[in-house]
Amino acid sequence: MLNPVSRKFRNFVRFSEAEEVELEHLVSARRFVRGPRVELGPxxxxxxxxxxxxxxxxxxxxxxxxxxxxxxxxxxxxDFCMDRASVLRQVCHSVGTLTAVTFAQLSLSAVDELSANYPRISTALAWQSEVQAAVQREWVVNLGQRGATERMAHLLCEIHMRLWMVDLAEHGSCEMPLTQADLAETMGLSAVHVNRVLQELRSAGLIVLRGRTLTIPNLDALREIAMFDPGYLHAEREGRHLDANEWAA
Amino acid sequence: MLNPVSRKFRNFVRFSEAEEVELEHLVSARRFVRGPRVELGPxxxxxxxxxxxxxxxxxxxxxxxxxxxxxxxxxxxxDFCMDRASVLRQVCHSVGTLTAVTFAQLSLSAVDELSANYPRISTALAWQSEVQAAVQREWVVNLGQRGATERMAHLLCEIHMRLWMVDLAEHGSCEMPLTQADLAETMGLSAVHVNRVLQELRSAGLIVLRGRTLTIPNLDALREIAMFDPGYLHAEREGRHLDANEWAA
DNA sequence: CGCCCTGTTGAGTTTTATCAATATTGGTGG
DNA sequence: CCACCAATATTGATAAAACTCAACAGGGCG
Incomplete structure (x- = not known):
């Protein structure tokens, strides 16, 4: 299986062999691992x-x-943990792990070189950064406008979709290692209320959440009540015009 | 007075004469005006x-x-209404005016050329984009973790600070043309509740809000209850090392 | 004058938080 | 395999926060 960065980019562009190789190389260079629930920054x-x-x-x-x-x-x-701009200055918020995490550490110069030589990679990076910003906006909408239940439903839809984009979700299920306390801190709710909301979703048959696995029996139904419009994730292979293979043959 | 873009960038870099001129030229090129409460996009x-x-x-x-x-x-x-990345793709959210607005329309190529010729300008653009992202993150925190009163206080602190950064605020006062309904849609509250929260802040002597003018008699006090930490706006002239005039004389 | 937009007020309801107790689970060492 | 522990999840009762509905006041403007 390809690395998750390539898998993610495939939602937008279709790379040439050479590009795939370069990306794989970039991501394989330096790695480091951190345990669960560890602070990483700033x-x-x-x-x-x-x-x-x-x-x-x-x-x-x-x-x-x-x-x-x-x-x-x-x-x-x-996902990128810190984008290019953040690197230039001290960030005033923190990064931490939720589960154990393997990171790839990319040097700025290597990324720049790759961007310069492979414009499609450069565009894909810009795309990923735009998606990240869109997610952030959507979270503002979620926190501001949705009640607790729809809010939770929306988050679960987003998680499933984002994992699906990197081939880590099947039809209607994916991993979901967040505890209820994590969910509470994500959605601006108390842990107790998160528990009740989850039960509500469960008893409505909209989700099955056991252990670290989320199952969504009826994706459309969940999206309906969450008012989840996947458009903001730009996963529709919209970068068709960026297909490296379209001129081949 | 300089254009607001130059004024804003001064919070981060100190440009050379030539750079100021180029920026002024860039921003003066094409303008358009829209009335209040008009949809502009997508x-x-x-x-x-x-x-x-x-x-x-x-x-x-x-x-x-x-x-x-x-x-x-x-x-x-x-402020930039749409950043570079958004331009590449259709955005799935809308842009609209609150008051009457004068826009400058910058061509991508002109911006690129300027970035290439004046690295300090390029850095300033990256800085502005980072600040924008930081504001977005702060809004998530605001919506998720603060009660209505502190939330409102925080927004008012942010508005004052951001206007101050472009020389549109004095010591403890600035323009505030948002209606209570606007504030409600910004903070995820009902308009009625916004009204009550404003009265609370008023009777505590923390703000004076009349007509389109906001006065903050005691900025520190308001920031205290808002838990407002201005660091995320990066206005501390941190880009000292980017001072074009430091080698002069 | 009359209208519309904005702001204000009161009453009653819904949503969510808080506190405190209890169950369940997963992992660990014996 | 079992006993035990800590982390996580669940439950109930109560309080606080915020929403909704509805009515009304004031101001600007045709």
Missing amino acids: RAALPDGLHVVLEGWACHYKVLPNGRRQITALCLPG | RAALPDGLHVVLEGWACHYKVLPNGRRQITALCLPG
């Missing part, structure tokens, strides 16, 4: 450069003076 | 290229199937 043991999650789940979060924590982004396999 | 009358607000307030928002609207970002003078 000042902690986070090496220089760009960071990509290869395996496991990480997150961005911020802790307020009153001690409450908000998770502002989930970093799933294939 | 499909509506929005010309190609990058767009910057020169005067007035605009916003990004998304409307859900149930009719509720969430404002996901405020575009104040000096």
Whole structure:
């Protein structure tokens, strides 16, 4: 199986052999692993450069003076933990792992070189950055406008879709290693209320959540009540015009 | 007075004469004006290229199937309405004006050329994009973790600070043309509740909000209860090492 | 004058948080 | 395999926060 970055990019472009090889090489260069529930930044043991999650789940979060924590982004396999801009300056929020995580550490210069030589890769990077921003916007909508149940449903839809984009979800199921406390910090709810909302979704037959596995018997139904419109993830292979193989043969 | 883009960038870099001139030229090229409360995108009358607000307030928002609207970002003078990445693809959220707005329309090629010739400008653009992302993250924190009163206080602190960064705020006061309904759609609250929260802040002597003017008698006090940490706006002239004049004389 | 937009107020309801207790689970060492 | 532990999940009762509905006031403007 390809690395998750290539798998993710396939939702947007279709690379040539050479490009795939270059990407694989880029991502294989330097790796490091961290255990579950470890802080990685801003000042902690986070090496220089760009960071990509290869395996496991990480997150961005911020802790307020009153001690409450908000998770502002989930970093799933294939996701960049810190983008180019963040590298230039100290970030004022934290990065941490949720499960054990394998990261790839990309040097900025290597990425720049690749971007310069392979414009399709450069575009794919811009695309991934745009998707990340769109997810962030969608979270604002989710927190601002949806009640607890629809909010939870939306998050689960998003997680499933994002994992699906990197071939880590089947038809209607995927991994979901977040605890109810994690979900609470992600959605701005109390852990107790998360529990009740999950039960509601369960007893409505909309989800099955056991152990670390989420099953969604009827994806359309869940999306309906979540008002989930997958468009913002731009997974529709819209970069058709960026198909390296379309001129072949 | 300089254009708001230059004013904003001064929070990060100190440009050379030549750079200032180039920026001024870039921003003066093509302008267009829209009335208040007009939709601008994604499909509506929005010309190609990058767009910057020169005067007035605009916003990004998304409307859900149930009719509720969430404002996901405020575009104040000096802010970019759509960044480079968004231009490459159709955006799935909308842009609209809140007041009457004057936009500058920047061609991508002009921006690219400027970036290539003036690395400091390129860095400033990256900085602005990072600040925008940080604001977005902060909104997630705000919606997720703060109660209505602190939430409102935080938004007002942010608005004041952002306007201050472009020389549109004095010591403790600035323009605030948003209606209570706008504030509600920004903060995920009902308009009625916004009204009550504002009264609470008023009677605590923390704000004076009359007409379109916001006055903050005691900025520190408001920031305290809002848990507002201005760090995320990166206004501390951190780009000192990017001072074009430091080698002069 | 009359209308529309914005802001204000009150009453009653729904949603969500908090606190505290109890069950369940997964993993660990004996 | 079992006993035990800590982390996680569940439940009930109560309180706080926020929403909805409905009515009304004020201001600007044709």
